[in-house]
Structure formats: structure tokens, C-alpha cells
Amino acid sequence: MDFGPFLLLALMEGLVTAAVLALTASGLSLAFGIMRVVNVAHGAFFMLGAVLAWFVSQWVPGPAALSFAAALVICPLIVGGIAALADTVVLKRLNYEPEATIVATIGLLYILEQAALSFFGPDARPVPAPLNFRIQLPWFGYSGYKLMVVVGAALVLLAVWLILRHTKAGLVMRATQIDRDTARAFGINVDRVYAGVFAMGAGLAAIAAVLIVPIQQAHYLMGGDPLLLSFIVVIIGGLGSLRGTLVAALLIGLSDGVISTFFAPTLAKIIATLVVALVLVFRPQGLFGTRAA
Amino acid sequence: MAAMTLLQARGLTRHFGGLKAVDGVDFDLGEGEIHALIGPNGAGKTTFVSLLSGRIPVQSGTIRLKGRDITQLPAHARVRAGIAYTFQITQIYAALSVFDNVALAAQSRHSHHLKDDAMEALAGVGLEGRAGQTAGTLSYGHQRLLEVAMGLALKPKLLILDEPTQGLAQGEIETFKGIVRGVVPEATVLLIEHNMDVVMDLAQRITVLNFGNVLATGTPEAIRADRAVQTAYLGG
Amino acid sequence: MKADRALVLHLGVLAVLLALHFTAPAYHHTNIARIMVLAIYAMGYNIAFGYTGLLSLGHALLFGAGLYGAGLLVYHADASAPVAIIAGLLAGGAMALAVGLLALRTAGVAFMIVTLMFAQAGYLTVLYFGSYTRGDEGIVIPRAARMLWGLDLSDDNTRYLIALALFATALLANLALAQSRFGRIMVAMRENEERSRMLGFNPFTVKLTALIVSGLYSGLSGAAYGLMFGYVGASLASVQYSILPLLYVLLGGAGTVLGPFLGALLMFYLIDYASAVTDAHQFVTGAALVLLILFAPKGILGTLRARGLKWLP
Numbered sequence: 001m002d003f004g005p006f007l008l009l010a011l012m013e014g015l016v017t018a019a020v021l022a023l024t025a026s027g028l029s030l031a032f033g034i035m036r037v038v039n040v041a042h043g044a045f046f047m048l049g050a051v052l053a054w055f056v057s058q059w060v061p062g063p064a065a066l067s068f069a070a071a072l073v074i075c076p077l078i079v080g081g082i083a084a085l086a087d088t089v090v091l092k093r094l095n096y097e098p099e100a101t102i103v104a105t106i107g108l109l110y111i112l113e114q115a116a117l118s119f120f121g122p123d124a125r126p127v128p129a130p131l132n133f134r135i136q137l138p139w140f141g142y143s144g145y146k147l148m149v150v151v152g153a154a155l156v157l158l159a160v161w162l163i164l165r166h167t168k169a170g171l172v173m174r175a176t177q178i179d180r181d182t183a184r185a186f187g188i189n190v191d192r193v194y195a196g197v198f199a200m201g202a203g204l205a206a207i208a209a210v211l212i213v214p215i216q217q218a219h220y221l222m223g224g225d226p227l228l229l230s231f232i233v234v235i236i237g238g239l240g241s242l243r244g245t246l247v248a249a250l251l252i253g254l255s256d257g258v259i260s261t262f263f264a265p266t267l268a269k270i271i272a273t274l275v276v277a278l279v280l281v282f283r284p285q286g287l288f289g290t291r292a293a
Numbered sequence: 294m295a296a297m298t299l300l301q302a303r304g305l306t307r308h309f310g311g312l313k314a315v316d317g318v319d320f321d322l323g324e325g326e327i328h329a330l331i332g333p334n335g336a337g338k339t340t341f342v343s344l345l346s347g348r349i350p351v352q353s354g355t356i357r358l359k360g361r362d363i364t365q366l367p368a369h370a371r372v373r374a375g376i377a378y379t380f381q382i383t384q385i386y387a388a389l390s391v392f393d394n395v396a397l398a399a400q401s402r403h404s405h406h407l408k409d410d411a412m413e414a415l416a417g418v419g420l421e422g423r424a425g426q427t428a429g430t431l432s433y434g435h436q437r438l439l440e441v442a443m444g445l446a447l448k449p450k451l452l453i454l455d456e457p458t459q460g461l462a463q464g465e466i467e468t469f470k471g472i473v474r475g476v477v478p479e480a481t482v483l484l485i486e487h488n489m490d491v492v493m494d495l496a497q498r499i500t501v502l503n504f505g506n507v508l509a510t511g512t513p514e515a516i517r518a519d520r521a522v523q524t525a526y527l528g529g
Numbered sequence: 530m531k532a533d534r535a536l537v538l539h540l541g542v543l544a545v546l547l548a549l550h551f552t553a554p555a556y557h558h559t560n561i562a563r564i565m566v567l568a569i570y571a572m573g574y575n576i577a578f579g580y581t582g583l584l585s586l587g588h589a590l591l592f593g594a595g596l597y598g599a600g601l602l603v604y605h606a607d608a609s610a611p612v613a614i615i616a617g618l619l620a621g622g623a624m625a626l627a628v629g630l631l632a633l634r635t636a637g638v639a640f641m642i643v644t645l646m647f648a649q650a651g652y653l654t655v656l657y658f659g660s661y662t663r664g665d666e667g668i669v670i671p672r673a674a675r676m677l678w679g680l681d682l683s684d685d686n687t688r689y690l691i692a693l694a695l696f697a698t699a700l701l702a703n704l705a706l707a708q709s710r711f712g713r714i715m716v717a718m719r720e721n722e723e724r725s726r727m728l729g730f731n732p733f734t735v736k737l738t739a740l741i742v743s744g745l746y747s748g749l750s751g752a753a754y755g756l757m758f759g760y761v762g763a764s765l766a767s768v769q770y771s772i773l774p775l776l777y778v779l780l781g782g783a784g785t786v787l788g789p790f791l792g793a794l795l796m797f798y799l800i801d802y803a804s805a806v807t808d809a810h811q812f813v814t815g816a817a818l819v820l821l822i823l824f825a826p827k828g829i830l831g832t833l834r835a836r837g838l839k840w841l842p
Contacts, residue, residue: 038638093823098638099584103779103822106772110815118809228649231642266657270650277646280639281631346727372729384724386717397717400710401729407710443728 005139010258016146016215018253019153020208022246024226025233026160027204029245032234034177034197037096040105042205043227044112045083049075049206050127050218051120057127068130071210076203082112083202084195091198092191109223116220124222129214149211156207157246160200164242173197228269229256232276238285299324299481300376300451304354305344314340316505317354322451325478329496330485336502338485339381342453345483346378347371358450372401375450379440379457381485387429391420394428394439398446414446418472434465441472452476453483458491470495493517535786535842539704542787543697550689560801562689564793565696566753567777571789572703573621573746574774579783580712581739582719586641586771587628587648591744593766594624595751597655597662600761603674605661610677614752621748622741629740633733648771655763667762675756688757695753696790699746704786706742707842715739716784776814779821782830786842791829 028042039045053071060067086108094100131148134141164170176183176193184190205226216222233252237244252272259268302320306313314337322328330338343349345356347368355364363371372378386394392411399410415421418438423431428439437457444452454473458466466488473495476482486492492499492513499516501508509519516522549561570592577583598620602608608616632643656664675682682688706712717725718735726732755761764770774789781792796817803813821828827835834841 038642090819090823099641100822100826102584102586102638102641103775104819107815107818107822110811110818112815114809114811114815117811231646235642264657266653270653270657273646273650273653277631277643277650280643280646281634284635284639348727367731369726369729369731372727378727380724380727384721384727386720386724388720389716393713397713397725398728400713447728 002139005137007258008137009140009142011254012142012146014254014256014258015150016253017256018250019150020212021226021229021233021253022249023153023156023208023211024205025230025237025245025249026157026242027201027208028230029234029237029242030160030204031198031201033242034173035096035194036098037091037101037198038098038105039198039201040102040227041086041108041112042201042230043223043225044109045079045202045223046205046209046226047116047218047220047223048079048082048112049209050213050216050222051116051220052078052206053210053213054120054125054127054218064128065130068128068210068214071127072207075210076206079206080199080203084199087195087198088191092194096194113220113223120218120220122220124217124219126217127213143215145214149215152211153208156204160204161242169196228273232272235276236279297324298322299359300345301357302345302354305341305351305356306353307340307344307349308352313505315344318502318505318507320500320507322481322483323498325481326497327473327477327482327484327495329492329499330483330502331487331489331492331499332502332508337505338502339455340505341502342378342455342483342485346376346453348378372447372449376453377444377447377449377451378453379444379455381455381459383433383436383440385428385436385439385443387427389428390424391415391426391428391431391439392424395442395446398443402448411446414442417445417475418442419468434461437461437465438469438472441469445476449480451481451483453485455485456487457484458486458488466491534840535704535708538841539700539786542790543693543700546693546696550686550693555685558685558689560797561794562685562692563754563758564797565692565790566750566757567773567797568790568793569696569699569753570747570750571774571777571781571793572699572786573743573750575778575783575785575789576703576706576715576746577740577743578775579778579785579788580707580715580719581736583633583736583740583743584637584641584775585632585644586768586775587644587646587651588743588747588774589766589768589770590628590644590648590651591621591624591747592751592754592770593648593651593655594620594744595748595753596755596761596765597751598748599752600668600670600755601661603670603756604668604761607674610675610682610756613756614677614749617752617755618745618749621751622745624748625741625744626737628744629737633736633740645768645771648766648768652763652766652768655766662761662763665763667760667764670756670759670761672759675759677756682757683759692753692757695749699749700786700790704842707786711738719784772814772818776818776821779826779828780817782828782832782834785828785830785834788828788830795829 024046028039031037031039052075056071056074057067060070090104091101094104129145131145133144135144135147164173172188172193176188176190180190229252233248234245237248256268298321300322302318305315305318305320307315318341330341332338340349344351347366351364355362357363358374358376363374366374395411395414396407399407399414404410412421412424415424418441420435420438420442428436431439441457458469461469470491473482484496496513498511499513500510501516501522509516509522553561574588577585595617599613599617602613602616628644628647632640632647635643655662662668672683677691680687680691682691714730714735718732722732777792777796778789779792780796781788781790800810800813804810825832830841
């Protein structure tokens with residue numbers, strides 16, 4: 001294959017990565033932006049979404065498309081429910097004190113991974129794709145499902161944006177983000193908003209996982225990479241900025257697709273983690289954010 | 294003034310966005326004097342002393358301590374150079390013992406007799422009997438005194454006190470006045486204070502700040518008589 | 530006197546550990562040797578986190594620096610064990626200096642993430658240079674290289690006594706540090722950085738110094754661990770090994786000299802016991818983290834100190 005088509009293939013793969021990453025990272029960004037919570041268990045929520053999708057594919061009879069649709073609804077709900085529970089039982093009691101919260105979510109990560117290992121087992125398991133057609137380009141064929149993932153992720157992100165900008169729930173969230181105490185004084189149930197936001201963040205990770213699992217297989221340790229990449233995206237995009245997160249996800253996803261096609265993936269990860277650390281040290285507002293006064 | 298100049302500020306400026314918190318202030322402190330800084334709320338008093346102590350960087354202007362330019366020195370180095378600052382809102386180590394609070398100040402100047410120096414500073418404010426107590430369990434008045442003791446234990450050339458009598462009872466204020474009088478003339482005291490009785494009683498000189506500018510400087514009598522001060526601040 | 534009572538307590542603990550050398554059954558004998566070496570690591574972590582308030586999520590990088598600093602020298606350059614241990618110690622300190630110069634420009638959550646990222650980069654670097662480090666599979670240190678002044682580190686008895694000697698040195702040095710003037714400044718920095726700055730202490734220098742001491746401890750522990758147990762692998766530099774000392778310190782009591790050892794001891798046996806009855810030992814780690822941070826953030830000794838044992842260093 002010539003270089004041109006090869007690059008095109010790399011970019012298309014990158015676009016799939018970017019789409020899933022944007023979904024996952026926006027969940028992390030949401031929790032940080034509104035609640036100031038750095039959720040280390042975010043990758044575990046992602047993994048849980050994929051593992052649950054496998055269970056759903058086993059339980060729901062009929063064509064793959066049906067069980068996939070069911071997973072797309074059920075998994076985010078269950079994962080969101082677990083997140084809301086964790087928020088109410090643990091994070092709220094810590095008064096969202098940043099360092100304590102991080103330690104607690106590390107604990108949560110261990111618990112969730114253990115639960116997956118105990119109930120799902122150590123093996124990677126495939127989940128069938130809901131549709132099976134290939135798009136034939138002049139140089140190579142490409143999975144139609146992968147393109148569907150990109151479209152699906154974009155639709156979900158659009159929905160999130162609409163909810164945040166144009167609904168009462170979004171208004172309440174933004175009010176809580178600006179000033180928790182004032183929001184409470186205006187009669188907003190901050191506890192419920194927080195539980196909702198945390199659930200929504202985890203739910204987004206779960207949707208991303210359901211979308212990607214037909215390509216990637218479900219495994220109890222699969223949360224590590226999405227967590228790391230989401231951190232990278234959220235930090236480079238500027239902590240808590242949803243727009244920055246999207247731009248960074250596109251950038252990282254595309255360059256990841258290209259870089260890992262041409263270079264060793266381990267080296268790419270080393271460079272990425274170092275870049276993130278240095279961004280936090282020298283430009284804590286992110287590459288695309290503006291410094292707060 | 295016959296006394297030597299301890300601290301000299303020229304053209305000191307700090308703006309926050311459009312707000313001219315401190316705007317080209319010239320200011321002199323004589324050695325061994327008690328100098329009060331007064332002015333209405335928002336006049337820039339705390340910003341001004343923060344510039345002197347280095348908590349806020351200077352935008353333009355110079356500060357000299359005994360002739361040495363300290364404008365670029367970071368806050369901790371200025372403390373070592375002899376400028377001690379006590380906070381407007383009490384800042385003690387609540388979880389540590391009273392002794393440890395003062396000992397930290399004493400060891401900052403590499404005291405060779407840490408225990409004696411710390412106890413001496415505590416005795417200076419009458420807290421020597423509470424050395425073993427956890428600082429956070431002291432009454433508010435005693436916490437203010439501890440803060441002053443930490444300032445004393447630094448053996449500073451200049452002790453800046455930011456509203457030290459705020460929230461103190463009348464009896465505690467009398468104790469406090471005695472302490473401040475005992476500090477001079479070895480050290481110089483710069484006092485931000487709202488309580489006019491304390492100011493008129495303690496200060497040898499007064500500087501009035503208004504909207505980031507010096508409105509007047511002089512003896513208590515002169516300030517009392519100053520028309521501009523009366524209209525701007527003392528309410529006629 | 531306060532200092533004397535503390536010294537007696539710590540010497541007492543060391544005496545008990547020496548007595549256990551002669552009385553403990555073989556299985557526990559090996560465990561305790563391992564716990565003492567890991568406790569040195571936890572003590573180092575505690576100097577940064579417990580005393581100075583620097584919550585790092587990347588100490589595995591410092592432990593790994595010691596581990597690989599010593600292991601690679603022995604494996605590739607046939608260095609002797611004493612040289613390797615000292616090299617590991619210094620590697621830990623040097624790595625702490627490098628990380629500190631950058632990471633200490635941040636604070637709080639950013640500091641946690643930056644240290645986490647540096648440690649992750651370090652772990653990946655070990656994997657990337659797999660031809661030298663043998664990556665996940667790891668290096669098995671041959672018995673011949675595990676000789677310390679004629680003493681065979683792979684021998685159980687020798688290993689225990691060497692571990693005890695290193696642990697005792699580290700513990701007493703930690704005690705002296707905690708009761709020193711610098712110890713007081715570290716705590717001051719943790720309790721109120723702005724106040725400390727306005728008492729004339731440079732926050733950056735104080736924190737960097739504490740981090741370097743922490744790195745020396747971690748490096749020593751990593752080097753000793755590799756040589757005594759004969760294995761140097763990437764998993765020992767993974768994020769789990771950053772969380773481990775945090776867990777030990779939280780359990781035993783942050784900012785106490787004996788807390789890291791107590792935490793390491795209890796946690797080791799808790800996981801050991803849990804592994805015997807179920808394979809869900811990760812659950813124990815996770816639940817312990819959540820429960821401690823929720824209900825006992827001061828840990829065992831920290832709680833005791835708050836409840837009346839004020840003299841506990």
C-alpha cells in the first residue's frame with residue numbers, strides 16, 4: 001500500500017480512537033469541571049461498561065443489534081447508578097476534599113476491578129458487533145461499524161452539549177459549578193446535582209465502552225489506557241473545559257492513530273505522559289485554556 | 294526626624310486590573326518608632342504592607358531596608374532580613390503546641406538557645422504558662438497574642454502588625470499596648486489599626502492612606518488637625 | 530522526658546524484632562524480613578506525605594530507581610552488593626531531586642497527577658528498554674551476586690538480620706529527623722505553608738529537601754528489596770507500588786515514626802490472610818483505602834496520639 005492510503009487508514013483509525021476518547025474524557029472533565037473531583041476510578045467505570053455489555057449480549061436473545069441496543073441503554077444506567085451510590089456513600093462524606101477524594105477513588109478502582117475479576121473472570125471476551133458491513137474504498141475495505149462508532153459518539157456528545165446549554169438541568173449544573181454555596185442558597189439540591197453529574201460522567205465512559213467493545217473485547221484490566229488517555233486529554237485541553245477536552249481528544253486520538261501506526265506504542269505513551277506532566281507544571285490552564293484570574 | 298531611616302519606599306505601585314490599590318506611594322520609617330497606618334476600608338493598607346513584606350510582588354517602585362534594595366527579595370528572605378509580618382486573620386499552627394509555634398519562629402533566625410528564646414518570647418506576651426498547650430485550643434485573644442509572640446521571637450528589625458486589636462476585649466487591648474511599647478526602640482513597629490484610641494495612644498507618627506495614595510503623614514496631633522484627613526476619614 | 534520515652538519505645542520495637550529472629554516460624558520469619566524492607570519504603574513515603582504534606586502518587590519511581598539502580602549494576606556490571614545498595618540509595622535521592630524540581634512547582638491535585646505521570650513514564654521506560662531490563666519478566670539476581678561482605682543475602686537468617694539492621698538505622702534516623710529542627714519545619718510546611726513562608730522558610734527548599742530524604746529511603750528500600758529477594762521486575766515499579774506505601778502510611782498513621790511499619794505489618798498480614806480465604810485480595814486493598822480515608826484518616830497511631838499519647842513522635 002502507498003503512503004497516502006496508509007496515512008488515510010491511520011487517520012480513520014485515529015478518528016475512532018478520538019471519538020471514543022472524547023466521550024470518555026468528557027465524562028472525566030464533567031466531574032472535574034462541576035464537582036472538582038479527580039476521578040481515578042473513571043477507567044474502571046469504562047471497563048465496567050464493557051464487561052456489562054458482554055453480560056447483556058449473553059442474556060438478551062435475538063440478533064446482535066438488539067442486544068447491542070439493550071446494552072447501550074442498560075450499561076450506562078447501571079454504571080451511572082454505581083457512580084451515584086459511590087458519590088453519596090463515599091465522596092459526599094469526604095466533603096469533596098480533593099486529596100481524600102482521589103485516595104477514595106483509587107480504592108474504588110481496586111474494588112471495581114476485583115468485582116470484575118471475580119464475576120467476569122480473567123479472560124478477554126468478545127462482544128458481537130450490531131452490524132457487519134465493510135465500506136470498500138479504492139485502496140482498502142473499512143469496517144462500517146467503526147464509522148458508526150464515530151457517528152454515535154458525536155451524537156452523544158451533541159446531546160451532552162444540548163443538555164448543558166439548553167435545559168434546566170444544565171443550568172442547575174452550571175450554577176453549581178460557579179458557586180456551590182450560592183446555588184444551595186437558591187434552593188438547588190447540590191447533593192443531587194453532584195450525584196447526577198458523577199453518574200453522568202461515569203455513564204459517558206460506559207457508553208464509550210459499549211461502543212468500542214465489539215472492536216476491542218472486554219477485559220477486567222481494560223480501564224487503564226482509557227484512564228491515562230482521558231487524563232492526558234483533560235489536562236491538555238484545560239481542566240474542566242469541555243470544549244478544550246473535545247479539541248484535545250481529536251488531537252490526541254488522531255496523533256495516537258498516526259503515531260502508533262509508525263512508532264512503537266510504548267515510546268508514544270512515554271512521550272505523552274511526560275508531555276502531560278510538563279503541561280501541568282508549566283501551563284496548568286491547559287494548552288487551549290486561558291488562565292483564570 | 295533625627296532617627297536613622299530603617300525602611301524607605303519610593304513610588305510603590307500595585308494595581309489589580311483597574312483598581313489602583315497602591316499608587317506611587319513614598320514612605321519612610323525611622324528606626325525605633327511606632328508608626329501607624331490608617332485609612333478607610335479599601336484604602337490599600339493591607340496591600341501596602343504586603344508589598345513591604347513581599348507577600349505580593351511590587352509592580353514598580355523600590356523598597357530599601359537600611360539602604361539595601363530588597364524590592365526583588367522573596368517574602369521568606371525578607372523575613373530573614375528582619376521584616377516580620379503578623380496576619381490580619383490569625384495564622385498560627387493550630388495543631389502544634391504553643392511552644393512549637395514560637396520555636397519555629399526562633400529557629401528561623403538560627404537561635405542557639407531555642408528553648409530559652411522561645412520561652413522569652415512567650416513570656417513577653419504572658420503566655421509562658423501555656424507552652425505545652427495545643428495552639429488551636431487557646432482563646433481567640435490568646436491566639437492573637439501568640440501571633441505577636443511569633444513576631445517577637447523572630448527578633449525583627451521591623452514588626453508589621455495588621456489590625457492586631459481586632460476582636461480583642463478592652464483588657465486585652467491594654468495588655469497589647471504594653472507589649473508594643475516594650476518592643477521599641479530595639480525594633481520598629483508598623484501598625485495597621487482601626488481603633489483610633491489605640492492609634493493616638495501608641496503611635497509617634499501616623500500615615501493616612503486613601504485610594505492608594507498618601508493623604509498625610511505626621512504626629513498624632515498634626516493628623517488630628519489636618520483638614521484633608523478630617524474630611525476624608527475622621528468624618529469632620 | 531518526652532524524647533526518652535519515645536526512644537525507649539522505638540528501641541523496644543527493634544528488640545522485639547530481634548527476638549522474633551530466634552523465635553518466629555520460618556514462614557513468618559521471611560514475611561517479617563520483607564515487611565521491614567517495605568517499611569523503609571513506607572517511612573520514606575511518610576517523610577514526604579505524613580510530615581511535609583506532599584501527597585505523591587508516584588513514589589514507585591523512587592523505589593524503582595533504587596531497585597533498578599542496584600539491579601542493573603549487579604546484573605550488567607557485576608557490581609558487588611554494597612556498591613549496588615549505595616547506588617540504589619543515591620539513585621532514589623537523585624530521582625527525587627529531578628522530580629521535585631519540576632513537580633514542586635505544583636501543589637495539591639496537580640502535584641498528585643504530575644507525580645503519577647512521571648512514575649508512569651518511568652514504568653513504561655523500564656518496559657521500553659526491555660532488552661536491558663527484561664521488562665515484565667524481570668531480572669533474577671543470581672545468588673553469587675547477593676553477597677554482602679561475605680554474607681549470603683539469599684540465606685534466610687542473614688537476610689533477616691541485614692533487613693533488621695537497615696530497618697533499625699532507617700527507623701532511628703527517622704526518629705531523629707522527626708525530633709529535629711528540620712522535622713518541626715516539615716510539619717510547619719504541612720500545617721500552614723503561608724505562615725511558614727512568613728516565618729522565613731522557603732517552601733520550595735524545605736519540600737525539595739524532604740522529598741530527597743524520602744527518595745533516599747525509597748531508593749535504599751528498592752535496592753535492598755531487589756538484592757535480598759533476588760528479583761528486579763517492572764511490576765515493582767508499577768502504579769501499585771505507588772499506592773502501597775500510601776496505604777501502609779494511612780493505616781499505621783501519617784506523620785508518626787512507627788506508623789509506616791505498623792501499617793506495613795498489618796496490611797501485609799491482612800492481604801496474606803485474605804488471599805488464603807479468597808482470591809479477592811485487591812478488594813481488601815480497595816476497601817481498606819476507602820474505609821481509612823472515610824473513618825480513620827489519622828490511622829492507628831495518629832488516632833492514639835490525638836486521644837492522649839501526645840508524646841508519640
